[in-house]
Amino acid sequence: xxxxxxxxxxxxxxxxxxxxxxxxxxxxxxxxxxxxxxxxxxxxxxxxxxxxxxxxxxxxxxxxxxxxxxxxxxxxxxxxxxxxxxxxxxxxxxxxxxxxxxxxxxxxxxxxxxxxxxxxxxxxxxxxxxxxxxxxxxxxxxxxxxxxxxxxxxxxxxxxxxxxxxxxxxxxxxxxxxxxxxxxxxxxxxxxxxxxxxxxxxxxxxxxxxxxxxxxxxxxxxxxxxxxxxxxxxxxxxxxxxxxxxxxxxxxxxxxxxxxxxxxxxxxxxxxxxxxxxxxxxxxxxxxxxxxxxxxxxxxxxxxxxxxxxxxxxxxxxxxxxxxxxxxxxxxxxxxxxxxxxxxxxxxxxxxxxxxxxxxxxxxxxxxxxxxxxxxxxxxxxxxxxxxxxxxxxxx
Numbered sequence: 532x533x534x535x536x537x538x539x540x541x542x543x544x545x546x547x548x549x550x551x552x553x554x555x556x557x558x559x560x561x562x563x564x565x566x567x568x569x570x571x572x573x574x575x576x577x578x579x580x581x582x583x584x585x586x587x588x589x590x591x592x593x594x595x596x597x598x599x600x601x602x603x604x605x606x607x608x609x610x611x612x613x614x615x616x617x618x619x620x621x622x623x624x625x626x627x628x629x630x631x632x633x634x635x636x637x638x639x640x641x642x643x644x645x646x647x648x649x650x651x652x653x654x655x656x657x658x659x660x661x662x663x664x665x666x667x668x669x670x671x672x673x674x675x676x677x678x679x680x681x682x683x684x685x686x687x688x689x690x691x692x693x694x695x696x697x698x699x700x701x702x703x704x705x706x707x708x709x710x711x712x713x714x715x716x717x718x719x720x721x722x723x724x725x726x727x728x729x730x731x732x733x734x735x736x737x738x739x740x741x742x743x744x745x746x747x748x749x750x751x752x753x754x755x756x757x758x759x760x761x762x763x764x765x766x767x768x769x770x771x772x773x774x775x776x777x778x779x780x781x782x783x784x785x786x787x788x789x790x791x792x793x794x795x796x797x798x799x800x801x802x803x804x805x806x807x808x809x810x811x812x813x814x815x816x817x818x819x820x821x822x823x824x825x826x827x828x829x830x831x832x833x834x835x836x837x838x839x840x841x842x843x844x845x846x847x848x849x850x851x852x853x854x855x856x857x858x859x860x861x862x863x864x865x866x867x868x869x870x871x872x873x874x875x876x877x878x879x880x881x882x883x884x885x886x887x888x889x890x891x892x893x894x895x896x897x898x899x900x901x902x903x904x905x906x907x908x909x910x911x912x913x914x915x916x917x918x919x920x921x922x923x924x925x926x927x
Contacts, residue, residue: 584636812918
């Protein structure tokens, strides 16, 4: 496959389309949270069942991210992007017809196959579009696709479901996803695009070359698991403890996620100006601070929102640095696809396991306060692992 050669305006127009596909794919992670109280009541789902339904979009990525990245790397990435969006749209529409837990979970698993296709193909397309500070900025901005998608899903779900019901919200989301895939085919053109293959002899041997990508992916898992879990549970927390309506809780959660995106763009700006990613990774420790403000129920909705905004800003700030660091943790350019697959797979394990595990912590402790020490342990570990991924060993 050949790399894309893009002028300035063409580069950014293509990037925006790829970015929008990622955002719309990520709405699948956020679209269930604002409708969870209504959907749980109608389909008679428990808290842990609803948490699994919410996070299951990342199931295939968690199991098969690396093999799928290897397969997609041999395909026309434009068509992979199309296929992922359309598959998610079809599965999302079927999910709107669900009448029980089993069928709903099944459609979410099919959605997860489309999701991993999109999130694996998109960054490789971005990397293939050029190098230098423009690529660093684009990858850092790409890292905001997940929280932006969570925000769009949370906000849109709260508004549309309140007006038309949760089934029509899922239908609307499915249609937009399919249209985004079609737009990708039309705008990105017919060229088969991807990274040029590198001769096997040029690649460093052994599994040592996977060490730093694995650490970066492990750090992503801790951050993704924390943010997805908190965003998934926040509407229920606001509804149960603060007495907010479903629509209001979903709107607040979406607004918080949107505000948090500013952290990603600020991180992109700092990284493009030479601020070390290792320093940016320290912001991970701000997430449990925000969790304490939210779940210790200090003084009502306003203070709760302030804590949630801190979590979202810190998360985005760190995610931007993670994706911008992909080219820096590989031993050779030929390993970029593999590193991206590791991020997709291990990061998705975090996003998949975070909500059900955190809900079990809440149920086991019989209180929302338990989220705080859990977040502290996970984020402290994540900070150590992320900083270690950018440590360059001495060469003998």
